Amino acid sequence: MKKKLLFCTIVALLLSATAFASGSRPSTTISVLCNLPEIQVTVPSTGEIYFNPFQLPVEIDGESVSEPILSEPMSIENKSEVPLSITVSVTGTIKEGSNMRLATSSTKDLGLSSKRAFVYFEMQAVADPDQVVWDGEYDEAKHIIVRTATKTKKNLAIIAQANQPKHFGAFRLTGDCVPSPKYPWTEADGIDVEIAFTFKPLSVATEIP
Amino acid sequence: MKTLKNRILSGAMAGALALSLAVPAFASNSTDITGTYQAVTIDVTVPTSGTAQINPYGLDVKIKDAANSATLGTISGQQIVTQPLALQNKTAMNLSVSATVLGTVDLEKTDMKLAAATTKAQGTEGAADYVPAATVKSAFVYLQMVSEPALTGASTVVDADAIATKFAAWAPSAYDADTDVIVGTKAATKENMVTLKAAKMDANDAFDEFKAGSIALFRLAGDCVVTPKTEWKTTDEFKANIAFTFLPVAVQKYTVTIGTVTGGTVTADVASAAEGDTVTLTPAPTTAGQNPTYTITAADGTTITATGNTFTMPAQNVTVTATFA
Numbered sequence: 302m303k304k305k306l307l308f309c310t311i312v313a314l315l316l317s318a319t320a321f322a323s324g325s326r327p328s329t330t331i332s333v334l335c336n337l338p339e340i341q342v343t344v345p346s347t348g349e350i351y352f353n354p355f356q357l358p359v360e361i362d363g364e365s366v367s368e369p370i371l372s373e374p375m376s377i378e379n380k381s382e383v384p385l386s387i388t389v390s391v392t393g394t395i396k397e398g399s400n401m402r403l404a405t406s407s408t409k410d411l412g413l414s415s416k417r418a419f420v421y422f423e424m425q426a427v428a429d430p431d432q433v434v435w436d437g438e439y440d441e442a443k444h445i446i447v448r449t450a451t452k453t454k455k456n457l458a459i460i461a462q463a464n465q466p467k468h469f470g471a472f473r474l475t476g477d478c479v480p481s482p483k484y485p486w487t488e489a490d491g492i493d494v495e496i497a498f499t500f501k502p503l504s505v506a507t508e509i510p
Numbered sequence: 511m512k513t514l515k516n517r518i519l520s521g522a523m524a525g526a527l528a529l530s531l532a533v534p535a536f537a538s539n540s541t542d543i544t545g546t547y548q549a550v551t552i553d554v555t556v557p558t559s560g561t562a563q564i565n566p567y568g569l570d571v572k573i574k575d576a577a578n579s580a581t582l583g584t585i586s587g588q589q590i591v592t593q594p595l596a597l598q599n600k601t602a603m604n605l606s607v608s609a610t611v612l613g614t615v616d617l618e619k620t621d622m623k624l625a626a627a628t629t630k631a632q633g634t635e636g637a638a639d640y641v642p643a644a645t646v647k648s649a650f651v652y653l654q655m656v657s658e659p660a661l662t663g664a665s666t667v668v669d670a671d672a673i674a675t676k677f678a679a680w681a682p683s684a685y686d687a688d689t690d691v692i693v694g695t696k697a698a699t700k701e702n703m704v705t706l707k708a709a710k711m712d713a714n715d716a717f718d719e720f721k722a723g724s725i726a727l728f729r730l731a732g733d734c735v736v737t738p739k740t741e742w743k744t745t746d747e748f749k750a751n752i753a754f755t756f757l758p759v760a761v762q763k764y765t766v767t768i769g770t771v772t773g774g775t776v777t778a779d780v781a782s783a784a785e786g787d788t789v790t791l792t793p794a795p796t797t798a799g800q801n802p803t804y805t806i807t808a809a810d811g812t813t814i815t816a817t818g819n820t821f822t823m824p825a826q827n828v829t830v831t832a833t834f835a
Contacts, residue, residue, distance in 0.1 A: 327554070329556060506587055
């Protein structure tokens with residue numbers, strides 16, 4: 302009888318171990334996919350730049366300005382879910398028939414006689430593209446000089462995600478030019494500037510400077 | 511007169527009789543015990559599949575109801591986000607849950623890596639123990655599991671909506687080596703990640719409803735490099751397989767003591783109960799029409815609130831006193 306009882310106990314143990322083993326390893330397979338934002342940015346396709354060597358009053362967007370290099374203020378708008386770091390490449394092309402040159406530094410107060418223009422690109426993250434306080438002077442760290450060779454500045458600005466403050470990137474071309482060159486400025490003088498933007502998404506937690 | 515032969519025969523017969531009598535006599539004095547195996551049935555609802563996202567930029571991710579895609583919550587700012595997953599214990603016993611996790615990266619699709627530690631910078635820059643942030647496309651992913659005591663009741667009450675809502679409210683937490691298990695391309699196991707409390711069973715020992723702690727939520731969490739050298743692509747993905755082991759653990763029961771009762775008597779339907787069990791009190795006033803006011807005190811002095819004539823058993827002994835008025 303003891304043997305019988307012992308046998309039953311062994312059977313019970315075997316059964317219990319089997320029961321746990323057979324039913325205790327269910328599993329869940331989780332497929333982990335990459336969630337990427339769609340980058341949506343409104344970028345103006347064209348703009349205009351004016352040489353104003355004699356700093357005459359010119360009306361742009363209802364405002365009278367008299368800077369030697371003028372462009373209508375432009376802006377890009379971030380409509381994406383994420384902040385964007387903006388890399389900008391700028392390439393200048395002197396119009397055919399013009400004998401002007403693009404300078405690599407300011408022409409102010411140098412008494413130059415060659416027909417040169419110092420043009421640079423400036424961009425800022427702003428809440429309102431109509432309320433921009435532009436930099437007063439060229440800053441190598443923040444601006445890109447327009448040359449005939451392409452110049453690129455990585456991560457020039459960071460703009461916020463859509464519907465957040467500073468989700469606009471206001472930009473302009475500005476600078477100076479020799480007011481009275483040996484060969485006077487004519488209507489044949491001018492440049493085409495191609496501005497290429499590259500957008501890199503950033504964490505939504507990024508603080509916008 | 512008996513001859514010797516007869517004596518021998520009668521002696522032999524007597525012996526045979528004695529022997530034949532001895533066998534039934536021996537059998538009637540023994541105990542025949544037959545062991546019957548009480549089958550242990552572990553009934554835990556485990557999802558066979560789930561989805562999660564590598565979310566490098568911390569985009570808002572909506573937590574959806576699997577049934578109708580309704581948005582039940584939003585998880586913001588997390589880099590690894592999992593859609594609701596839960597283990598539901600329908601067994602009459604507590605279960606210790608262990609998990610073995612294995613990550614699989616298809617190198618033909620992606621160049622991402624599963625990191626063994628956080629991808630974020632650690633320490634103060636310039637300090638001797640400073641660890642810079644990772645730059646290769648990698649994600650640090652770990653499995654987290656938590657018991658959810660608020661999910662109680664019948665299956666119709668604890669439905670996908672209820673689970674998803676709790677899941678969406680599950681606060682993010684940093685990796686804890688004591689409780690979490692890292693997802694890597696080599697299997698890793700963590701024992702006793704959580705204890706699933708026993709479910710309430712009906713009179714036929716079938717599942718009736720979930721008690722506090724019968725359900726545990728689990729998720730993949732972690733971080734990843736935001737802007738790796740090779741940028742994230744939609745083809746960057748991996749799979750994580752989680753194999754669960756459930757081991758029964760003893761259900762701890764706590765005593766229900768009826769203390770001083772003024773103006774009548776009170777009885778409890780059970781002398782002891784497990785945490786989360788509903789205990790029902792039956793009042794019997796001396797004066798008809800009087801109602802009892804219960805004071806239920808746990809062993810540590812905590813007062814337990816009665817709802818009508820019932821209360822939920824805490825994880826300690828309780829004493830019930832009552833006054834009829």
